[in-house]
Amino acid sequence: MTPSAVAEPAAEDALAPxxxxxxxxxxxxxxxxxxxxxxxxxxxxxxxxxxxxHGFSVAWHEIxxxxxxxxxxxxxxxxxxxxxxxxxxAVFLGAVGGPKWDDPNAAVRPEQALFAMxxxxxxxxxxxxxxxxxxxxxxxxxxxxxxxxxxxxxxxELTGGLYFGRRTEMSGAPGTRHAVxxxxxxxxxxxxxxxxAFELARARRRHVTSVDKANVLATSRxxxxxxxxxxxxxxxxxxxxxxxxxxxxQIARRPGDFDVIxxxxxxxxxxxxxxSVLAGSLGMLPSASVGSRVTAHGIHGIYExxxxxxxxxxxxxxxxPIGTILSAAMMLRWSFGRVDLAGMIxxxxxxxxxxxxxxxxxxxxxxxxxxxxxxxxxxxxxxAIVARLGGAGEAA
Ligand code: IPM
Ligand code: MG
Numbered sequence: 001m002t003p004s005a006v007a008e009p010a011a012e013d014a015l016a017p018x019x020x021x022x023x024x025x026x027x028x029x030x031x032x033x034x035x036x037x038x039x040x041x042x043x044x045x046x047x048x049x050x051x052x053x054h055g056f057s058v059a060w061h062e063i064x065x066x067x068x069x070x071x072x073x074x075x076x077x078x079x080x081x082x083x084x085x086x087x088x089x090a091v092f093l094g095a096v097g098g099p100k101w102d103d104p105n106a107a108v109r110p111e112q113a114l115f116a117m118x119x120x121x122x123x124x125x126x127x128x129x130x131x132x133x134x135x136x137x138x139x140x141x142x143x144x145x146x147x148x149x150x151x152x153x154x155x156x157e158l159t160g161g162l163y164f165g166r167r168t169e170m171s172g173a174p175g176t177r178h179a180v181x182x183x184x185x186x187x188x189x190x191x192x193x194x195x196x197a198f199e200l201a202r203a204r205r206r207h208v209t210s211v212d213k214a215n216v217l218a219t220s221r222x223x224x225x226x227x228x229x230x231x232x233x234x235x236x237x238x239x240x241x242x243x244x245x246x247x248x249x250q251i252a253r254r255p256g257d258f259d260v261i262x263x264x265x266x267x268x269x270x271x272x273x274x275x276s277v278l279a280g281s282l283g284m285l286p287s288a289s290v291g292s293r294v295t296a297h298g299i300h301g302i303y304e305x306x307x308x309x310x311x312x313x314x315x316x317x318x319x320x321p322i323g324t325i326l327s328a329a330m331m332l333r334w335s336f337g338r339v340d341l342a343g344m345i346x347x348x349x350x351x352x353x354x355x356x357x358x359x360x361x362x363x364x365x366x367x368x369x370x371x372x373x374x375x376x377x378x379x380x381x382x383x384a385i386v387a388r389l390g391g392a393g394e395a396a
Contacts, residue, residue, distance in 0.1 A: 023056040025336050027088050028081075028088045033101075033110065034309025036094025042321030042382040043092060043328040046348075049386045050332075050341055060376035061088065065117075066110040067309075074112035077386025082120050086304075090335035091117070093304035095325065117302060118158050118233060123289040124189070125196050126156040127330070128272045128306060131326045135353045137364055139280030144251070149256030150278050153204065155197040156268025158289055160189045161219070163265045185219045185264065190226040192292070197262035198234045206237045207259035211247045211267055223264060244271070251275055262290040272306065281361040282307040283320030286327035288334055298337040303327040317377035320359040322349055325385060341365040348388035349373040 014309050029035035029044065044060060051057050063081045064072050076096075090258035097110040119121070129205050130152050137144040165182035172178055194210065201208045210227040212220035224241055227383045231239035242250070244267045250257065251271065265270060276285050283305070290301035305323030313319055326349060353362075356373045359381050376384065 001247040022351040024337075025056065025058050025089045026087070027058050027060055027331075028063045028085045028091045029060045030091060030093040030096075032061065032065060032094045032096040032309065033098045034095055034311040034314040035307075036066075036096065036309055038094075038315065038317065038319045038378050039305060039321045039324040040092065040094035042378055043255045045382055046325050046345060046385055046389070047332070049282065049330050050344065053389065053391050056338070057338075058344075060092075062150055065093075066306060067098050067101040069113065070101055070110065072110050075108060076110050077116050085117060086121055086349060088300075089297055090300065090322055090331050091121075091302040092328065092331060093302055095305070095307065095309040097309050099289060102130070108157045115163065116287060118272075119164060121300065121302070122159065122293065123300075123302060124157060124159045124292075125193055125290050126158040126268065126272075127155075127200075127288045127290065128154040128156065128275070128285065130154070130272075130278055132286060133284070133350060133353050135356075136280040136284070136362060138369065139362055140278055142278060145269050146253075147278060151205075152255065152258040152275060153200060153260050154268055154272040154275055155193065155200065155260060155262040156260075156272060156286055157185075157189065157193045157264045157266075158198060158268075160185050161265035183217070183219050187226050194230045194262055197260050198230060198237050201237045201260040202234070206258040208234075208237055208239050209247065209258055209261045209263055209265035210239065210241050211244050213239065213244050213267075214241070215243060219264070226301070227262070229298070238273075247271065248274060251278075264393045266287045276306055281320060283323050283359065283361045284326075285323050286330050288327070288330040290359045295335065298335045301331070301335050303331040303335075312389055317379055318360050320361050320379050321378050321382050322359075322385075325349060325382070325393070344390045345385075347390070351388040352381065352384040355388075357381055 029040060029041045047058055061084060063084060064083060065077045069076055085361040096113055101110050132147045132150045137147045139145055162181050162183045165184050168180040170179040171178045174294050197208050212223045214224045251274050276282050285306045288301050290299050290305050293300040305327055307323055310319060329342040329345035332338040332350055357376050358373045359376060
């Protein structure tokens with residue numbers, strides 16, 4: 001993998017429509033369960049509206065994955081659907097899971113689809129950017145002055161560690177029960193994710209924080225050794241190492257200090273949920289899971305909001321679609337090679353928030369402040385964003 005294959009594409013790399021005709025992208029759409037279908041429809045509308053104005057189209061191939069696939073086929077994802085994901089330019093996902101399929105002892109579970117996609121498509125890097133929109137600082141439990149400089153990116157290793165290690169399920173009689181989860185990492189697995197973090201940092205504030213538990217874990221000592229070796233190749237990027245417990249504290253105390261955080265699978269799972277609190281609502285945050293496979297347009301990946309399926313609010317037109325819409329922007333940037341148009345989606349979201357549109361999760365508790373705002377549902381927020389998308393000729 002060359003560094004240029006992993007670096008976020010620069011604006012000037014935006015692909016012109018290929019082959020003379022308008023660009024067309026093949027995307028597998030996975031609405032999934034709970035609010036997944038609500039938010040995915042919103043994201044698709046924004047992409048289609050942008051396509052109409054800027055001369056590209058998306059062929060959406062919708063498939064059942066997650067709890068709905070367990071109901072329909074008896075498995076969380078069928079092999080042919082995984083093949084369809086592999087053959088696409090990108091995968092756009094809502095959310096999977098729900099109380100109906102929640103039994104952790106069940107033989108088939110919705111999350112199995114996530115692991116099959118992450119492992120099967122070799123999407124070793126999960127990118128979770130966290131920024132705080134100035135108009136939403138009031139919605140965060142942290143004091144507003146701590147949030148002013150927050151612009152961090154969690155780069156989570158996604159196909160190794162405890163999630164993919166060998167497991168020995170519990171056995172034995174009460175009092176002698178025993179279970180084992182193995183945490184394996186190879187130097188090459190560490191190297192590729194750390195290298196991606198450095199490449200991304202170069203286009204940001206040039207600061208990588210590598211998070212481990214090197215005072216306890218052998219895999220963390222390997223991680224730290226490899227991160228230091230890779231860091232030596234990037235003298236222009238500052239590297240520091242932090243233990244995961246101290247990093248968790250620092251994310252709450254001084255979140256503005258972080259730029260790129262790179263860490264192993266489970267630590268990244270936990271720290272990215274913690275960091276998401278900064279943005280005021282879980283509903284705001286996008287994610288991309290990418291590997292090193294390059295398509296005709298960009299890098300293959302899965303794009304999804306970081307929130308779950310929220311079954312209690314499913315189908316009620318109240319879920320916040322912004323995390324999904326910003327995931328669509330990441331899809332344009334990474335998988336379509338359309339950096340110019342990705343920025344237009346992000347600007348439209350920002351403008352809708354500045355103009356006071358709020359889904360219920362974003363409404364401040366202070367009724368005086370809330371009275372100045374415009375309450376909207378999933379569709380209303382999507383309308384506001386579509387109305388603020390730049391037209392043809394406005395692409396940056
Ligand atoms: C995530 C989720 C998943 C994970 C769960 C649903 C298995 O928490 O994508 O962060 O732990 O990776
Ligand atoms: Mg998680």
